[in-house]
Amino acid sequence: MIIIKLGGSIITDKSRYKTFRKRITEHIIKELADMDETMIVVHGGGSFGHIMAREYELPGGITEKRRIGAAIIHNDMVELNQMVTSILIENGISAVSIPPSSYILGNRRDYDIFDAYLDAGMTPVSFGDVYLMGGNEFGIYSGDQIMLDLSERLRPERAIFVSDVDGLYDKNPKLHKDARLLRSIYDDATFELSAADVTGGIKRKIETMKKMKEFVPEIYMLNGAKPERLREIGTKDFLGTMIS
Ligand code: ATP
Ligand code: IP8
Numbered sequence: 001m002i003i004i005k006l007g008g009s010i011i012t013d014k015s016r017y018k019t020f021r022k023r024i025t026e027h028i029i030k031e032l033a034d035m036d037e038t039m040i041v042v043h044g045g046g047s048f049g050h051i052m053a054r055e056y057e058l059p060g061g062i063t064e065k066r067r068i069g070a071a072i073i074h075n076d077m078v079e080l081n082q083m084v085t086s087i088l089i090e091n092g093i094s095a096v097s098i099p100p101s102s103y104i105l106g107n108r109r110d111y112d113i114f115d116a117y118l119d120a121g122m123t124p125v126s127f128g129d130v131y132l133m134g135g136n137e138f139g140i141y142s143g144d145q146i147m148l149d150l151s152e153r154l155r156p157e158r159a160i161f162v163s164d165v166d167g168l169y170d171k172n173p174k175l176h177k178d179a180r181l182l183r184s185i186y187d188d189a190t191f192e193l194s195a196a197d198v199t200g201g202i203k204r205k206i207e208t209m210k211k212m213k214e215f216v217p218e219i220y221m222l223n224g225a226k227p228e229r230l231r232e233i234g235t236k237d238f239l240g241t242m243i244s
Contacts, residue, residue: 035231040125040126049077056072095125096123096124100131111154126143126150151215160233184244219242220241
């Protein structure tokens, strides 16, 4: 079984509110359909999540402003999820949407629903979203955290993070022309990191990937703008980062 995150950086234009990149998403999903593997799909928020989260100051304690923000963000995320799920179904994948609100409430988490749908031969699709934390707070459950939590529970053979850059670099490749792609990273790799999303951006992503190593033998990050790289995982032609 593989678990794959379609990053908000590739399936949306993160700088423009609610801009879905339909063509790119279709290309990636076509590759996934060809892989013919049991899988769980997770996707991030991109401009359907992070822009309004910043605007409405989420996560944080419940206030009138944050209530409205939480309502907008959840609604926007459901809209993005429906577009992603529809493309999965159009490509012959029996995808079923499983929003975080169906398995996380405060400190209570119950991931049985994923086992049930996998047992039924379906492909669960979950996504980063706002949720009600204990202590009168709204939290944001990120797609990366979902990847980690599901990996701990379901122990997939492979985890793949699809983003809009070739993999992990020693510094942000969008800001530094001389950034070097790291083909594989180990515990002692150091990074120059910048611009965080409400869920921590690339810094948190690296920490999450390192934690995932305990549960998943193979973890990859690759560029979804070159979806054929999904096919090249495990071959000498693969371009991306392997976390080992
Ligand atoms: P989302 O959280 O919306 O789902 P995502 O999971 O696709 O997004 P981001 O958190 O946006 O991923 O992280 C990818 C971005 O991180 C890239 O677009 C890149 O510009 C930026 N970045 C910053 N530093 C680095 C680095 N050292 N290596 C790779 N990418 C980096
Ligand atoms: O984009 C958070 O998930 P991520 C989504 O995977 C929201 O970090 C709602 C901001």
